[in-house]
Amino acid sequence: MKNLLCILFLFSAVTVSAQTTDFKLGAHAGLPVGDMNEAYSYNAGANLSYMVGIAGLVEFGALVGYMHYFEDSGKEGDLSWEGNDASYIPMAGSGRIDMGPVFAGMDIGYALGLNEGNDGGFFYRPKIGFGFLGLTFVGSYSGISADGIEVNSINLGLEFSF
Known part of the structure; x- marks a missing residue:
C-alpha cells in the first residue's frame, strides 16, 4: 500500500499539464482531538505543494510536509510522566475547488x-481557506489512521503561493 501511494504521489507530481501552475508553502498549528486528545497537547507542521489549475476553478497536484505532535507530560500527586512526541511526513495528492477568495479542498495520501514504533498510516485532510492580501488562511482537520489508531487534529494555518 505504501508503494502504491508513493507511486501515485510521484505520478501526479510529474505528469500534469494544464493552464496554470502554483507552488504553495504553508504552516499550521492545531489541537489534537479524539483518541489522542489526552496524549498530545498540540501539533504544528509545514507543507509544500505544487498545484495545477484547470479553467480557473479546479486545482490538483501533490503535497509533501512535516507534522509534529507534542506529547503531554505532567504531574499528579506522586505520579509524573514524560511523553514521546510523534512526527510524520505526509505525502499526498491534493485537490481544490477555487471559488474566488474561498476554496474547499482535500489532501489524501x-x-x-518518523519515530521508533511509528509506522505511519493513511493520511487525509479536508480543508477550507480564504485568501486575503496575498495570504490564504486555512482551516483543516488532519487524520492519520493506522492499525486501529487514529491521530487527528483541528488546525489553523497560513499559506502563500509563489
Whole structure:
C-alpha cells in the first residue's frame, strides 16, 4: 500500500499539464482531538505543494510536509510522566475547488512515521481557506489512521503561493 501511494504521489507530481501552475508553502498549528486528545497537547507542521489549475476553478497536484505532535507530560500527586512526541511526513495528492477568495479542498495520501514504533498510516485532510492580501488562511482537520489508531487534529494555518 505504501508503494502504491508513493507511486501515485510521484505520478501526479510529474505528469500534469494544464493552464496554470502554483507552488504553495504553508504552516499550521492545531489541537489534537479524539483518541489522542489526552496524549498530545498540540501539533504544528509545514507543507509544500505544487498545484495545477484547470479553467480557473479546479486545482490538483501533490503535497509533501512535516507534522509534529507534542506529547503531554505532567504531574499528579506522586505520579509524573514524560511523553514521546510523534512526527510524520505526509505525502499526498491534493485537490481544490477555487471559488474566488474561498476554496474547499482535500489532501489524501500516506503519512510516513518518523519515530521508533511509528509506522505511519493513511493520511487525509479536508480543508477550507480564504485568501486575503496575498495570504490564504486555512482551516483543516488532519487524520492519520493506522492499525486501529487514529491521530487527528483541528488546525489553523497560513499559506502563500509563489
